[in-house]
Amino acid sequence: MKTDLQLKQDVEEELDWTPEVDSSSFVVEVQDSIVTLLGHPASYAEKLAAEKAVQRVSGVKATVVQAEVRLPPKDVMGDADIARAANSILQWTVGLKEGAVKVQVEKGWVTLRGDVELNWQRYRAARRITHMRGVTGVTNMIKVRGGLAPADVGEQISRALLRHAEREAKHIGIEVHDGVVTLSGTVGSHGEREAARGAAWSAPGVHAVVDHLVVESVPAL
Structure with a gap:
């Protein structure tokens, strides 16, 4: 198993490797394989790209993100301008019905309903x-309505897991009730x-997924 010092080095290298991230904007702290990401992207x-970069590193048990977005002056925009641009983007997004998603903006933070x-x-x-200029955060409160889940939806999910991650599928429990899927077990x-x-x-x-999965590091050989 990696030491905290090794994990810290690996995370810092992954941040350097990620083109969407300016690694100088972040500070990495590691304790008991839990990574804390601080800074001002x-x-x-x-911010999201940095979080995903940390999660790609093997041996990371959990990620704590304490980074606060600090927009450069050229990217600071009024909430009304952000709302108008967001509504326009959603209107032109393939697969979304016009008016299906409502936008609320407060100090650059966008809430979708x-x-x-x-x-x-x-x-x-x-x-x-998420990729709009001027946005400091996104809260996604959009609900998935969907129809009735077929009787064999659990089996369908199991087959999909075998296609995507055969080793992990053997360690994941799947329960389905009224369109809510609960995942339990361990992954690497x-x-x-x-x-x-x-x-x-x-x-x-499926209109909701409850994630009870636990990430367990694989011991080094």
Whole structure:
């Protein structure tokens, strides 16, 4: 298993390697394999990219993000301008019905509300807003309405997990009730956890996923 010092070095190298991230904007602290990311990224998109970079590093058990977006003066915009731009972007986004998602902006922080049929629509709406200039954060409160989950939805998710991460599929429990999928068990990395969550969200009729998965580092040989 990696020491905290080794993890710190690996995380710092991964931040340096990530083109969307200015690694000089962040400070990395590690204790008991839990990584704390501090700093002042220049955009919300950069903050998310840094968080994902940390989660790609093997051996990281959990990530604490205490970074606050500090926009450069050229990117500071009024809330009304951000709201108008966000509404325009959502209107032109493929797969979203006009008016399905409502936008609220306060001090650059965007809150999305509404109802969509499938999770990928919810994800796409948030992703488009995340990469807007002037946005300091995004809260995604869009609900997935969906239809009734088929009786074999648990089996469908299991097959998807086998396609995406065969080793982890054997250690993941799946429970489905009224369109809510609960995942339990252990995985070896944050990437594997995301694959499991993605497989669950992709199943028809799923409108919520409860993630009880635990990331357990694989001991070094």
